[in-house]
Amino acid sequence: MVINTEGLSFTFGNQQVVKSVSLRVPAGSIYGFLGPNGAGKTTTIKLLLNLLRPESGSIHIFDQELQANREAILGQTGSLIEQPAIYAHMTGRENLKNRAMLLQVPTIRVNEMLALVQLTAAADKKAGRYSLGMKQRLGIALALLSNPKLLILDEPTNGLDPNGIIEMRELLIKLARDHGKTVFISSHMLAEINKMATHVGIIHQGKMMFQGSIEELEALNQPRVQIELAGKTDEATALLNANGYNIADAKTNNLFIAYQSKEQMGQINALLNQNGFIVYSITKVQKDLETLFLAITQKAGA
Amino acid sequence: MKGFILSLRSEFYKSRKTLGFWGSIVLPLLIVGLVFIGYATHKFDANTTKMPGMMLWLGYVAIVTAIMGNLLLPFYVIFIAYSVNSIEHKADTWKTLFTLPIAKWWVYAAKYFYTLFLLFTCLFLFYGLLICTGNLLGILKPELHFADYSVAAYLGQLYLKLFLASLGILSIQFLLSLLWGDFLKPMGIGFLGLIAGWITLGVKWQYVYLIPYAHPNMVWANLQAATKTVKSKTIGAMPNFTIEIFTREVWVSLVFAAVIFVAGFFIVQRKSVK
Numbered sequence: 249m250v251i252n253t254e255g256l257s258f259t260f261g262n263q264q265v266v267k268s269v270s271l272r273v274p275a276g277s278i279y280g281f282l283g284p285n286g287a288g289k290t291t292t293i294k295l296l297l298n299l300l301r302p303e304s305g306s307i308h309i310f311d312q313e314l315q316a317n318r319e320a321i322l323g324q325t326g327s328l329i330e331q332p333a334i335y336a337h338m339t340g341r342e343n344l345k346n347r348a349m350l351l352q353v354p355t356i357r358v359n360e361m362l363a364l365v366q367l368t369a370a371a372d373k374k375a376g377r378y379s380l381g382m383k384q385r386l387g388i389a390l391a392l393l394s395n396p397k398l399l400i401l402d403e404p405t406n407g408l409d410p411n412g413i414i415e416m417r418e419l420l421i422k423l424a425r426d427h428g429k430t431v432f433i434s435s436h437m438l439a440e441i442n443k444m445a446t447h448v449g450i451i452h453q454g455k456m457m458f459q460g461s462i463e464e465l466e467a468l469n470q471p472r473v474q475i476e477l478a479g480k481t482d483e484a485t486a487l488l489n490a491n492g493y494n495i496a497d498a499k500t501n502n503l504f505i506a507y508q509s510k511e512q513m514g515q516i517n518a519l520l521n522q523n524g525f526i527v528y529s530i531t532k533v534q535k536d537l538e539t540l541f542l543a544i545t546q547k548a549g550a
Numbered sequence: 551m552k553g554f555i556l557s558l559r560s561e562f563y564k565s566r567k568t569l570g571f572w573g574s575i576v577l578p579l580l581i582v583g584l585v586f587i588g589y590a591t592h593k594f595d596a597n598t599t600k601m602p603g604m605m606l607w608l609g610y611v612a613i614v615t616a617i618m619g620n621l622l623l624p625f626y627v628i629f630i631a632y633s634v635n636s637i638e639h640k641a642d643t644w645k646t647l648f649t650l651p652i653a654k655w656w657v658y659a660a661k662y663f664y665t666l667f668l669l670f671t672c673l674f675l676f677y678g679l680l681i682c683t684g685n686l687l688g689i690l691k692p693e694l695h696f697a698d699y700s701v702a703a704y705l706g707q708l709y710l711k712l713f714l715a716s717l718g719i720l721s722i723q724f725l726l727s728l729l730w731g732d733f734l735k736p737m738g739i740g741f742l743g744l745i746a747g748w749i750t751l752g753v754k755w756q757y758v759y760l761i762p763y764a765h766p767n768m769v770w771a772n773l774q775a776a777t778k779t780v781k782s783k784t785i786g787a788m789p790n791f792t793i794e795i796f797t798r799e800v801w802v803s804l805v806f807a808a809v810i811f812v813a814g815f816f817i818v819q820r821k822s823v824k
Contacts, residue, residue: 294645297645297649298648298649299645299648299649318651319651319652319653320651321651322649322650322651323651325649327646327649329645329646329649330642331642333641333642333643333645333646334641334643335564335637335640335641335643336640336641337567337568337637338564338567342563345563346560346563346564349556349559349560349563350556350557350560350650350652351650351651352556390646
């Protein structure tokens with residue numbers, strides 16, 4: 249595991265914002281760290297970067313304890329926290345040169361990074377005059393400058409236009425796939441993470457609600473059969489129950505049963521028709537990921 | 551230590567296009583330059599041309615040092631302390647600095663010492679320019695007897711003391727500028743401190759040496775005392791002055807600087823995680 253935390257907790261004032269979080273981030277993965285605003289994502293990231301000291305629990309990065317090996321770990325980690333930290337009075341190139349100086353990185357990397365994030369043409373323009381998307385790209389270039397093994401990015405697509413989001417996604421996928429980097433990326437948008445992540449952690453009100461591969465998350469999303477009736481749903485429920493079909497959910501004139509097969513759908517339809525129920529529609533449905541995300545996070549709130 | 555040097559280089563790189571950095575160079579050039587032009591273009595009467603070199607030097611130095619020590623130096627210190635810290639406040643980069651693979655202590659210490667370096671550069675330029683322009687006046691206007699006396703050692707002591715006496719204010723202002731990103735709060739508090747310093751010095755309060763904002767003015771009083779001594783001497787007698795550098799106000803200034811330097815580290819650590 250590149251990142252491994254055990255029982256990580258942190259309290260701001262009298263509010264516990266991170267509650268016993270145990271992260272498992274495998275090497276070479278793109279780990280999407282999801283949660284609504286205020287869920288504790290940025291605080292967790294600050295704990296991972298040693299900006300905050302955990303109240304309890306442990307943090308191991310590259311199998312080394314963070315506090316004791318801070319400089320060695322940070323030397324292999326690139327990060328972007330909240331908005332990119334850019335000196336507005338300096339050009340994009342100067343911002344990179346300054347960081348290269350601090351990280352003792354050869355200045356040739358500056359040009360490479362500018363090309364990678366497509367800022368070569370604007371390299372000598374003051375960073376204060378950059379658009380939000382350009383600033384975000386410069387932030388990524390700063391994070392990548394030392395060629396780190398681990399990238400920790402806090403909401404890096406904030407403020408990017410759709411093209412910018414696609415470019416960022418492709419860049420991160422390329423870094424993980426072709427260069428073996430591990431990317432830990434926080435977001436509040438599951439749809440965005442779903443397009444690139446190999447692993448997902450969902451945090452809500454400081455607690456981890458789910459952690460696993462993207463396949464494991466999708467496995468939670470079992471398809472169902474939605475039956476739309478003209479009425480008499482209570483009687484239809486009784487009939488289906490008597491025939492061994494468990495009703496998973498019921499809404500006005502709609503019943504939901506766990507999906508098994510097409511044949512099962514036909515049998516249900518026939519059973520209802522034979523017993524005088526009018527079926528308007530019978531469909532296989534799947535929760536979209538946003539609904540799944542909401543279901544997972546609302547479960548915590550309940 | 552390597553982290554400290556890297557951070558110090560970065561501070562220079564970041565600030566080299568800011569007003570804080572250029573102020574340290576322009577301020578001495580401007581003030582000494584104006585006084586020099588005034589001397590170079592003024593037609594002096596016989597009383598002045600008869601003056602011994604020492605009197606001329608002390609008069610020349612006093613004009614610049616009065617403006618600097620009494621008024622400009624405290625304001626300049628308030629400004630550079632703000633300028634160095636505001637670079638990080640504006641860019642919200644404290645947290646980025648503390649995620650570098652460099653010990654947090656070195657990152658902070660480099661910023662503090664860079665501020666000290668700017669103050670030192672400014673005062674050193676004042677010293678160097680005063681000596682150079684004074685000697686130049688001796689060449690351009692031989693009727694003024696600047697060449698008869700060397701004020702270099704005395705002036706060096708005076709400006710070293712001015713530097714040490716400013717460290718207390720510098721540290722307080724550095725801390726205030728760490729706490730607040732805007733200019734008005736540190737400037738307002740600094741201005742109140744200066745007024746307190748002027749009043750307590752004016753009424754000769756016995757504990758005035760405990761107020762850092764009064765310290766540069768107290769150094770200026772050293773120069774006034776020297777000028778009075780010279781006036782009481784007969785023409786031709788040229789005593790060598792020395793200044794007692796480590797007086798109690800300088801010790802108080804150094805203690806303030808040391809304590810606040812350490813306290814500032816803990817404050818900046820909290821700042822980085824807001």
